[in-house]
Amino acid sequence: MSVLQRDPQDQVRVLDEDGSVVGDVPDIDDETMVEMYRYMRLARHFDTRAVSLQRQGRMGTYPPLSGQEGAQIGSAVALAEDDWMVPSYREHGAALVRGLPLKQTLLYWMGHEKGNEMPEGANIFPPAVPIASQIPHATGAGWALKLREEADKAVMCYFGDGATSEGDFHEGLNFAGVFDTPNVFFCNNNQWAISVPRERQTASETLAQKAVAYGIDGIQVDGMDPLAVYAVTQAALDKAKNPQEGECRPTLIEAVQYRFGAHTTADDPTVYRDDEEVEKWKAKDPIPRLETFLRETGRLDDESVDAIEESVKEQVADAIDAAESDPRPDPSEMFEYAYAEMTPEVEAQYEEFQALHEKFGDEGFLRE
Amino acid sequence: MSVLQRDPQDQVRVLDEDGSVVGDVPDIDDETMVEMYRYMRLARHFDTRAVSLQRQGRMGTYPPLSGQEGAQIGSAVALAEDDWMVPSYREHGAALVRGLPLKQTLLYWMGHEKGNEMPEGANIFPPAVPIASQIPHATGAGWALKLREEADKAVMCYFGDGATSEGDFHEGLNFAGVFDTPNVFFCNNNQWAISVPRERQTASETLAQKAVAYGIDGIQVDGMDPLAVYAVTQAALDKAKNPQEGECRPTLIEAVQYRFGAHTTADDPTVYRDDEEVEKWKAKDPIPRLETFLRETGRLDDESVDAIEESVKEQVADAIDAAESDPRPDPSEMFEYAYAEMTPEVEAQYEEFQALHEKFGDEGFLRE
């Protein structure tokens, strides 16, 4: 029985909270498993550093991902090179796997559009800030592949639990069902939409069961179990590309997890949730869980863990250096990218701006 | 077992196509049953006349309802006096039951806002033209009743099969689930959204099952069986007002039916659907079905049917006379109702308009 054929209420798990095997370990080679672990460590360390950069005034508002590495990395590793990923604003971890340099992620949160200059072949859409608005894009992208007879590639879309309440979630998944597009809709249910808890978001028992409304498959997975996430995503991607007779291509995956930190650096979660709850979920931390499994199966030892820790620190430090030494964007960019060719209006305003800039310099514009 | 506790795939029926009893006849007194029949005849005759008024240029675009009387009347009759109804644009039949004079309906389609001057106590919202946009209103209205501790009243909202694809359907039902509002969402699934068939609208097997996404009850009913519609609506209204322990208030009802005629008088359905299909559904016509049942159970005879036919004709003719002899609306209305009090801008424009009107008369404005 495919992992997708379960009841949406029935959560898929491979590792329990202690890292012991409680389900079918997916077929992943050792190297990739260790890589998954390294990506998770990298994402976690990056996250910590990014939060402190913000605290130091070196970066703007930033949305942390700690606690969600299992879902992000487990799912992104399952993507084939040619697949596409359509993120929300929190998938720095998943983007890493797709080849987006950390420097780009930093630049984006430092307020440079340059951060969205996705490397050729990474196949990532830019972050979408309006909640759920990227879901129809993902459906459209999958649909485009299908129309071009390239449905051997799939498009994975990330969004949160809160996003499932938006009309765009509904319309995007409904189109996917009707046009049977090669899509995987990956819901990072981290229990909170800022201060609004999952139960206030919808009265349905699971988010996975919302798939029923679109005639597509829905499945719930332990989102803090990277191997379970991998298995489910892999199966969903397979089906998206090669549906069997009578199968639909799209799948809604609900990855049950928790955001350990604040919604963003502008948020104070102690106002709306208890430490106790946080602690309960921290016991499910995906990183030690996978580490235990890898150590116990001989794939990882102290030495390799230390080496990973070192290299991760270095990689993040280098990325921060690189981002911070990147030249400030030039104000001309504002005018250059609005249209393929500047319209006369934009050109006139650009000229006016240039004259002012020449006259007053940056002091004529920058505040503080 | 309540009628609502069925599988949403399992269509509720009371009468078969020949009017024979195949389910539990709901407890409706004879008078009301005959009244239901009369309302259906009235709605059908009104519809025929309205279409021909449009053809004669005496009215603008009009959306016919023939075939849908069973769903409209069966559901509206189940409403208590204090309940509310939030229609789309096709519920002339249901509105009749609520006490909206036919003259009002005619005036509305003749382009007079006067048609929306709902009589005090009819408890009807004005028609909503943007598809599904009335659904959140209905939820809000139900919610208002609940907040005011008047949840012994319910709000019923009508919409079509096409409407289920809109984000507002999703958001409206999701709010209803979360806030457990006294609502009944009544989907007139007439198989078509203009030229788009039901199967192109969504991949879900039924529309009723979409309720699963909101943690509320969903039920499918034969929408051309007025007694089944009554039974289901009655049960849903009951539950909305007096939920039992563990029950949710809101219900999504999918009333499976068919629009016999064009989408509106501007539409030509022969372009997109076969006569054969239409004929198949005409065999389910709710009017003869109920008539047969009423005759066979001794509630109706030739004489009373003739009397009803007569009175219906007269009532419609009178309404048309009344609507057509109603004075044209005065252009000043345009300015008067924009705000509670005219803003200086509106006042200035109104004065400019008046001066022009005085100078040029109606000829200065009316085209053709």
Next chain:
Amino acid sequence: MTEQNLTIVQAVRDGLYTEMQRDDDVLVMGEDVGKNGGVFRATEGLWDEFGDNRVIDTPLAESGIIGTAVGMAAMGLKPIPEIQFSGFMYPGYDQIISHMSRFRTRTRGRYTLPMVLRAPYGGGIRAPESHSESKEMFYAHEAGLKVVIPSTPYDTKGLLISAIRDPDPVIFLEPKLIYRAFRGDVPEDDYTVPIGEAAVRREGTDVSVFTYGAMTRPTLEAAENLAEEGIDAEVIDMRTISPLDREAIVESFKKTGRAVAVHEAPKNGGLGAEITATIQEEALLYQEAPVKRVAGYDVPYPLYALEDYYLPSVARVEEGIRETVNF
């Protein structure tokens, strides 16, 4: 080039057909655009010709239509979503404002959206509520979009082809009041009319009248009537609302020193205000009278029994021009 004598709605169809023939990436999608050929028949026959994968009936969901088109366009297709009436673009407004207009800027040109969002717009056809909207400024006020409104069959096809070929997203609003009001010669082959250029519809020396879309005809009629009174009005059809052909505005105004702006959109914040501001900024010294705005009133568009009182009529336009000339 063979000429055909087409209405505006036929020219829309012809433009779609021409580009779909030329470029396999072009596709049409929306409510009832397939077998039904669109509620105004703007896509008539295209489904037969190009099939279900290029002429796509969608579910009833505008945000879904525009949003999936954004995704398709980012992947390199050239989708042409149709919204059945411009009054139903609002459920998809977030996709237009937050995404259609911004993908290029957001990604410094890595992703661009070569898409055209079509919708019939405007009043005067005795339609139900929400079917008579003229809210082009909702889109003109948003940078990153182009907004085009043709008024002749020739321009319709030529501008539509330009829009389809434009690498940036274009909102293409079609004046449904004159969809079938008259015919004009339209070449069978492909040709373009450039976006961003106004057209002088009537030369004149006394006053410049700026208009577009369905108001072009009553404006021209008013100008002809006034010729009999000895007033020689220049009538300029803006054709593109954004970017606006400010050069054409200023050039004409410098000649006449007087201007009237005519549109059915509400006066407050309408294009008339922008035209006035442009004149101000660039030709104040030529000015001999206030710029008069003959526009929709700032009240909700009424149901059809009163719509003729709402829309600028020939008499209103005439009076506006007279007032300006006699100032």
Next chain:
Amino acid sequence: MTEQNLTIVQAVRDGLYTEMQRDDDVLVMGEDVGKNGGVFRATEGLWDEFGDNRVIDTPLAESGIIGTAVGMAAMGLKPIPEIQFSGFMYPGYDQIISHMSRFRTRTRGRYTLPMVLRAPYGGGIRAPESHSESKEMFYAHEAGLKVVIPSTPYDTKGLLISAIRDPDPVIFLEPKLIYRAFRGDVPEDDYTVPIGEAAVRREGTDVSVFTYGAMTRPTLEAAENLAEEGIDAEVIDMRTISPLDREAIVESFKKTGRAVAVHEAPKNGGLGAEITATIQEEALLYQEAPVKRVAGYDVPYPLYALEDYYLPSVARVEEGIRETVNF
């Protein structure tokens, strides 16, 4: 009356509190407005005070929020939905345009919507994309709505109370850049500031500068700076965007004969154009220079590294005023 020294965001909270005390029908709803007190703390403590039925955390769905509020208001409640940032009003745009603005007209006054839709608006806080929108014209161009933007703590409370009591729907946009920038005296009791009336913030004789919201402060700063150069600018805070206080505009302009409009919203189709058109229509003969618009550029609002170049700065405002005075 006891006075408090409050910031703008505190004045919002105080206005809500005051009206909720006074009128049981008033309720607040939106994303994170409850326990969290709103992401800007505009509803702080209200949930503790009034409970879950009057301070309601909703699912994440703007059309649902606005649409259910429409339903509540039609039933006689006075809901005050908050949209977390004005850039997230677009998913609910259809409810605003097709319903909020039109219920009264549609029903000839049988149903009215005494609701206030609040949202923080504007740029300058180094926020992510979509968090810096200043698109008040999207609402001003739609009849049936009122659009209010305060710029001081006193006005904030007074205008908010007026909005809540107004029988018509009001869009209340709060300048988040100055939510906490300064404090002002605010009476503890209830009081109103009338909707539709501009305020002279600085009297002057040489030029009239029209602005509102967060741009009021840099404009005043520019005016003070220019005083040292001998330019005496009158600064007028419009306070209400629709209906616009055209009388105030014309009156000031007749005095000075010169005008500048300052706003962060895009120039094309912005309020500056409407102000210019009003001056044209009613005071052309007093005019001594073109009306200058110092506004957001007609490009998508950039990510924050460049936002200071986008927003009208003190220097830009000064230069605009100089240019106008020296014309």
